[in-house]
Amino acid sequence: MQLPGTTLLVIDDDDQVRQSISIHLEQCGFEVLQASRAHEGLTLVAGQRPELVLCDLYMSDMSGFELLAQIADARPDTPVVVISDDGVMSDVVEALRLGASDYLIKPQADLELLEHAVRRSLDRARLRTENQRIRERLELANRELENHLRELRDDQTAGRQVQLNMLPASPWGSGQYLFEHRIIPSLYLSGDFVDYFRVSETQLAFYLADVSGHGASSAFVTVLLKFMTTRLLYEQRKLQEQGPIRFQPSDVLGHINRSLISCNLGKHVTMLGGVIDEAQQTLTYSIGGHLPLPVLCVDGKAEYLLGKGRPVGLFPEAEFENHQIPLPSRFSLTLCSDGVLDCVEGTTLKEKEDRLPGLIGQAGGDMQRFMHLLGLDQTKVMPDDISVLLLSRTSE
The missing domain is CATH 3.40.50.2300 (Response regulator)
Structure with a gap:
């Protein structure tokens, strides 16, 4: 017609x-x-x-x-x-x-x-x-998309810089203890985060967190984690102006759990947190739904620490348990996000988890050797964020 x-x-x-x-x-x-x-x-x-x-x-x-x-x-x-x-x-x-x-x-x-x-x-x-x-509409859409991507890249660059500025120095030594970390994001921004810091004259604290999801929304939660832990430490120091601070890792996880739920962000976190008491030579740690568990390596023998707990930010009634172990004069403790398991040989998750302590034992507390055994470097793109936190003491 x-x-x-x-x-x-x-x-x-x-x-x-x-x-x-x-x-x-x-x-x-x-x-x-x-x-x-x-x-x-x-x-x-x-x-x-x-x-x-x-x-x-x-x-x-x-x-x-x-x-x-x-x-x-x-x-x-x-x-x-x-x-x-x-x-x-x-x-x-x-x-x-x-x-x-x-x-x-x-x-x-x-x-x-x-x-x-x-x-x-x-x-x-x-x-x-x-x-x-x-074609003209597509060209216009492409120009708009390029502008949006440019803005997104600028935002991501700024966000990445914020994340890098929040991360602790690596390596960082305090007293007899040495801390080191590696983070390889699957995207430009990471949903994994690590931190370690001195709490008092005789206490060192650390944690590794893996936020659900990837990208900017998960990276935003890592900023909140840094803020919440810093705020909690500040409040505790006001209550106890000198001497050891009495809060436990379970208190930190509980505080973050309540804060994330109240924020209603639709995000949760798996975490491992610990406090080293240098006077007592003990490690007190708490687990918030995180796998793999921390691996303690002493005299070349590497084993998982015991413990379990619910993810942080999901259950209002969640309670977190503290575990305490004596620290040997020489040891290394390795904390990994679950993205590390993608780099371990095995057809099932259990096979990968069973092989991980052996790799950590081979590394002998050396971060570079451990990353090499995993086949990782800072430029490799992985399907999941990867983070490793390694703390060690090599002499009394």
């Missing part, structure tokens, strides 16, 4: 042919303009802007090739059907080269063929126009 208001222009100095073509096309539902001269036709092309032009290839006032070229220059999107007395191949080739959409031979006895050629040329032209509109 022809769209209403479709205007055609017929340019031909043969009045009988022009009238015959025009009458038939009007009966087909087109609005038809007529021109008996090429110059008159060009004026109508410029003023009336017809959707298609039919022109004779041989006219008295201008060559059809020149007419075709001028129409192509003035209205390159307007299809032109050329009508000729003969079908000389060189003329057909030249007309198509100059932009003709079709080439017909007259006398035009089969007017249905003419109508078909017109409709086909119109359909192709409209398809080209629609494709052009689609």
